[in-house]
Amino acid sequence: MSANNCCCCGGADPRDQKLQEIIKKYKDTRGALIPVLHEAQEVYGYLPIEVQKKISEELNVPLSEIYGVVTFYTQFSLNPKGKYKISVCMGTACYVKGSGQILDKFKEKLGLEVGECSEDGMFSLEACRCIGACGLAPVITINDDVYGRLVPDDVEGIIKKYKE
Amino acid sequence: MEMVNITIDTRKIQVPKNFTILEAAKFANIDIPTLCYLKDINEIGACRMCVVEIKGARSLQAACVYPVSEGLEIFTQSPAVREARKVTLELILSNHDKKCLTCVRSKNCELQSLAEELNIKDIRFEGETHKLPLDDFSPSIERDPNKCILCRRCVSMCKNVQTVSVIDTNERGFKTIVSSAFNKSLNEVPCTMCGQCINVCPVGALREKDDTDKVWDALANPDLHVVVQTAPAVRVALGEEFGMPIGSRVTSNMISALSRLGFDKVFDTDTAADLTIMEEGTEVINRIKNGGKLPVITSCSPGWIKFCEHYYPEFLDNLSSCKSPHEMFGAVLKSYYAEKEGIDPSKVYVVSIMPCTAKKFEAARPELAATGYPDVDAVLTTRELARMIKEAGIDFKNLPERQFDDPMGEASGAGVIFGATGGVMEAALRTVAEVLSGQSIENVEYEQVRGVEGIKEASIQVGDLTLKAAVAHGLGNARKLLDRIKAGEADYHFVEIMACPGGCVNGGGQPIQPSKVRSWTDLRTERAKAIYEEDRDLPIRKSHENPKVKALYEEYLGEPGGHKSHELLHTHYEKRENYPIK
Numbered sequence: 001m002s003a004n005n006c007c008c009c010g011g012a013d014p015r016d017q018k019l020q021e022i023i024k025k026y027k028d029t030r031g032a033l034i035p036v037l038h039e040a041q042e043v044y045g046y047l048p049i050e051v052q053k054k055i056s057e058e059l060n061v062p063l064s065e066i067y068g069v070v071t072f073y074t075q076f077s078l079n080p081k082g083k084y085k086i087s088v089c090m091g092t093a094c095y096v097k098g099s100g101q102i103l104d105k106f107k108e109k110l111g112l113e114v115g116e117c118s119e120d121g122m123f124s125l126e127a128c129r130c131i132g133a134c135g136l137a138p139v140i141t142i143n144d145d146v147y148g149r150l151v152p153d154d155v156e157g158i159i160k161k162y163k164e
Numbered sequence: 165m166e167m168v169n170i171t172i173d174t175r176k177i178q179v180p181k182n183f184t185i186l187e188a189a190k191f192a193n194i195d196i197p198t199l200c201y202l203k204d205i206n207e208i209g210a211c212r213m214c215v216v217e218i219k220g221a222r223s224l225q226a227a228c229v230y231p232v233s234e235g236l237e238i239f240t241q242s243p244a245v246r247e248a249r250k251v252t253l254e255l256i257l258s259n260h261d262k263k264c265l266t267c268v269r270s271k272n273c274e275l276q277s278l279a280e281e282l283n284i285k286d287i288r289f290e291g292e293t294h295k296l297p298l299d300d301f302s303p304s305i306e307r308d309p310n311k312c313i314l315c316r317r318c319v320s321m322c323k324n325v326q327t328v329s330v331i332d333t334n335e336r337g338f339k340t341i342v343s344s345a346f347n348k349s350l351n352e353v354p355c356t357m358c359g360q361c362i363n364v365c366p367v368g369a370l371r372e373k374d375d376t377d378k379v380w381d382a383l384a385n386p387d388l389h390v391v392v393q394t395a396p397a398v399r400v401a402l403g404e405e406f407g408m409p410i411g412s413r414v415t416s417n418m419i420s421a422l423s424r425l426g427f428d429k430v431f432d433t434d435t436a437a438d439l440t441i442m443e444e445g446t447e448v449i450n451r452i453k454n455g456g457k458l459p460v461i462t463s464c465s466p467g468w469i470k471f472c473e474h475y476y477p478e479f480l481d482n483l484s485s486c487k488s489p490h491e492m493f494g495a496v497l498k499s500y501y502a503e504k505e506g507i508d509p510s511k512v513y514v515v516s517i518m519p520c521t522a523k524k525f526e527a528a529r530p531e532l533a534a535t536g537y538p539d540v541d542a543v544l545t546t547r548e549l550a551r552m553i554k555e556a557g558i559d560f561k562n563l564p565e566r567q568f569d570d571p572m573g574e575a576s577g578a579g580v581i582f583g584a585t586g587g588v589m590e591a592a593l594r595t596v597a598e599v600l601s602g603q604s605i606e607n608v609e610y611e612q613v614r615g616v617e618g619i620k621e622a623s624i625q626v627g628d629l630t631l632k633a634a635v636a637h638g639l640g641n642a643r644k645l646l647d648r649i650k651a652g653e654a655d656y657h658f659v660e661i662m663a664c665p666g667g668c669v670n671g672g673g674q675p676i677q678p679s680k681v682r683s684w685t686d687l688r689t690e691r692a693k694a695i696y697e698e699d700r701d702l703p704i705r706k707s708h709e710n711p712k713v714k715a716l717y718e719e720y721l722g723e724p725g726g727h728k729s730h731e732l733l734h735t736h737y738e739k740r741e742n743y744p745i746k
Contacts, residue, residue: 049346053743062329063743064353067345071334078346 018043019051023058033061033069037076046077074129082117082124084162086110087141091130098151099138103127105155122162170236185227185238186214190684196240197249197278199256200315201228202364203683205325211315212252213278217242224248246282253282258289260367261310267368274366274678275313292338301349303528304357304373304521304672312342312369317679318361325665326639328471330355342369345743354474354742356639358467358663359521359545359672372521372545372673376552379515379542383426388513389505392427393493394418396434397519397583397668398546400694404675405550406560411690413698420563421553422517432568433516434579436493437591439716440464441578441707443733444486444588445595446724448658452629457481459634459649459656462588464488466526467663467672469737471639476646477739482659485734487539489582490516490523491532493572494539495732500720501572509535516543519583519671522663534732545673571712577608577699578707584692585637585667586613586620589660593624593633594706596658601627608705614696616666616688619645621656632656638665669695 022039026032036059040051047070056063070076088094088103103125107113110123117124133139136148140158147158166181172192179188184207189196200211209226216227219237224245227238239245257279264270299307316333319342323329330353334343344353362370382390403412422430448460463469463484472479487495494516498509516523520543526532527540544552553560567573578591590610597605612622613633618641624631634656636645642661648654664671666688677687704710721728 049743050745052345053745062323062332063345064329064332065323068332068334072336 015043019054023055027058033059033066037066037070041076046080048078077115079115079124080117080121082122084123084142085126086123087126087128087131089129089131089133089137089139090127091134093130093134094138097137101152102138102140102150102155105152109155109159123159168232168234168236170232170238172238173240179232181232183232185216185225185230185232188232189227189240194240196227197281198228198679199274199278199313199366200317201683202317202320202679205364206315206317206320208316211256211313213249215245215248216240217245250282250284253278253284254287254289256313257284257287258291259293260313261308267311268371268374269368269676272676272678273368277678296341299349300373301351302355302357302373302525303351304524305350305355305359305362306371306373307350308369308371309341309343311367313367314340314342315366316342317364317366318342318370321360321364324640326356326358326360326663327643328354328356328358328639331361354740356467356470356474356663357522357525358639360664362521362672363670363674363676366679372548373524374548375524375542375544376548379544379552382513382515382542387511389428389507389511390426390513390515391429391431391497392422392515392517393431393433393436393490394422394517395490395519395583395668396437396580396695396698397671397674397691398517398549400583400669400691400698401519401674402546402550404677405547408561410677410685410687411694413694415698416565416567417560417563419568420566421558421560423566424558424563425552425556427515429569431493431497431572432575432579433490433493434575434582435572435710435712436489436496437579437582438576438707438710438713439492439496439733440486440489441591441595442713442717442724443729444484445592445599445707447484447486448592448596449599450725452657459659460484462660464582464588465522465662465664465668466520467522468639468642468661470522470525470740471642471663473737473740474742475643478650479646480737480739483737485736487532487733487735488523488526490518491526491539491735492733495534496572496716498535498537498539499732500716504571509537514540516540517546517549518543519546519668519674521545521672523673531735546675547673550675574710574712575702576707576710577702577705579710580699580702581695583668584614584695585616585662585688586635586660587667587695589613589633589635589658591707592658593631595708596631597624597626598706598708600629613660614692616686631658633658633660635660637662637667639663666692
């Protein structure tokens with residue numbers, strides 16, 4: 001885990017203060033778990049055990065239940081996100097147009113599995129649900145950039161663009 | 165009670181308004197298959213096995229959660245219902261590890277029974293199957309996700325009844341799995357090892373860590389003197405494993421069977437329960453007299469102890485320092501008994517037959533080794549003992565009369581009732597009341613602390629002291645009681661807590677009864693009845709009158725609470741961190 005991904009376990013991380021404020025805001029609200037997780041993920045970029053444990057202790061919700069919620073919704077992540085977040089659309093249209101091969105190519109070129117982040121913190125890879133750009137299928141997004149009508153051979157060039 | 169008229173399969177019946185269709189059908193002796201349903205514990209309509217057709221309804225409905233209403237017309241066996249149940253079951257089976265021949269639950273599996281009942285001849289669906297790793301790191305409980313059918317009974321038990329919440333449903337869709345947070349092993353999460361999850365699992369996805377091989381090896385080793393002790397709750401449940409009715413008393417058959425298995429001596433943990441009462445009773449009296457930490461909380465239930473260490477460390481000083489009875493017995497067997505018989509303690513191998521899975525964890529605690537050797541070498545559950553008896557080809561129902569062996573084979577009725585909720589309290593009261601009042605007390609039955617009510621309270625006049633006592637069973641009830649004490653809403657001198665609902669008779673190592681039985685028969689009450697009968701039949705019913713225990717103090721230990729007792733019979737506890745981060 002790179003230095004900027006360290007969290008509430010070690011010393012004075014300014015993010016821990018923010019987490020404390022989020023928890024304080026929702027402490028007496030019933031059903032506040034999901035908004036707390038959302039805001040915590042905005043602060044840390046993901047929801048590691050240290051963060052979930054803190055939320056569990058403060059909100060008095062069992063960790064097993066929090067983990068169940070985090071793993072149920074694809075929006076929540078257990079892994080850090082890269083500087084460039086690659087999302088390959090696996091909606092029906094993209095899927096039939098070969099987004100599976102596009103995803104495989106990214107896996108191969110970056111040496112990552114879905115949900116993982118590269119060691120240098122540059123790239124993270126995700127498979128996402130329909131993003132509503134079916135006319136461009138198969139489509140991917142990298143942060144706010146959209147790439148459509150892709151073939152596997154396009155992948156290397158795209159990665160190169162972000163490495164520069 | 166307001167009644168409603170309904171029709172089930174053309175039969176007109178009247179049932180209470182608050183019934184579900186499933187309860188109404190049960191009332192009319194109509195069998196609706198269920199799988200995830202467990203009365204009062206898991207009523208969530210998840211598995212869809214209990215679907216029925218309702219006149220006027222658009223789709224099939226789950227009988228376990230559908231309330232009856234006036235004029236309801238229900239069909240439990242229409243072609244649509246039969247086909248839906250079959251498809252559902254075949255889909256469940258298509259992703260189930262079907263190694264029934266070698267499954268610990270074979271012939272006692274609710275999924276297997278359903279497949280038979282619904283006449284499943286072929287599984288029409290072939291698809292992806294899970295191949296997930298087995299979690300066998302806990303000394304007490306094994307979890308096999310490939311057998312899990314996601315019924316969530318274990319989750320409800322762990323979360324709602326025991327309030328331990330170390331397992332939940334994670335991920336979604338096909339990847340859904342019942343597991344601990346971050347897929348940790350049960351050994352790495354604050355699990356109390358109570359094993360109640362095993363007792364409610366319809367299949368073999370949850371089971372105890374099997375230690376029978378370890379015991380067979382010890383029995384085959386000529387250098388070892390292998391002794392066995394049996395907890396009180398085992399003798400009122402073991403018969404169920406051999407098809408006998410719930411609540412059968414099989415003490416004599418059990419002793420004979422153990423002897424035939426080759427144990428050198430068969431002892432009774434109840435003797436040590438009497439010893440526990442001498443020590444714990446003394447502790448209670450001393451703390452009351454000398455202004456010590458009150459309430460004293462019992463320490464016989466290792467699931468409760470681990471719960472306290474994880475979730476209520478502020479009560480650790482309230483716990484009695486007494487080891488649990490079988491651990492005391494182990495320590496006595498490797499010291500007093502070994503000396504008396506002239507056997508090297510290293511050659512004494514102690515096996516405990518317990519209704520409990522947490523005892524396996526307890527036996528492995530490094531501090532429980534008074535003689536330098538573990539007090540107890542192996543713990544088997546009631547179920548494991550039954551498996552050994554079957555494996556040895558012993559005809560359990562036809563065995564000669566036999567009694568426990570000397571010199572540690574006699575126990576009082578007080579020792580026997582340890583197996584039911586309120587039993588440790590009652591046993592202690594029988595002794596404490598006499599010691600404190602200095603009088604012999606005739607009526608030894610303390611009804612206030614018996615029964616299955618979650619939290620029981622009693623005030624007992626003992627000489628000039630009004631002794632305030634409370635009893636909780638099931639960890640959810642323990643939590644409620646402790647919170648009340650913490651908030652200053654209640655104060656007691658003496659509190660009994662047992663981890664399992666109903667106490668040891670319903671322990672996590674006891675015979676498993678399917679939902680079909682346990683939803684409609686209170687196992688806790690039936691087995692406890694047998695325990696109290698056993699007590700009533702014994703000539704001695706007070707621990708301090710047990711001649712074996714008296715002799716033990718005279719010949720070896722000295723006084724209850726004395727130096728030697730502390731060395732052998734007492735222990736300490738530690739705060740345990742939940743989810744330590746390495």
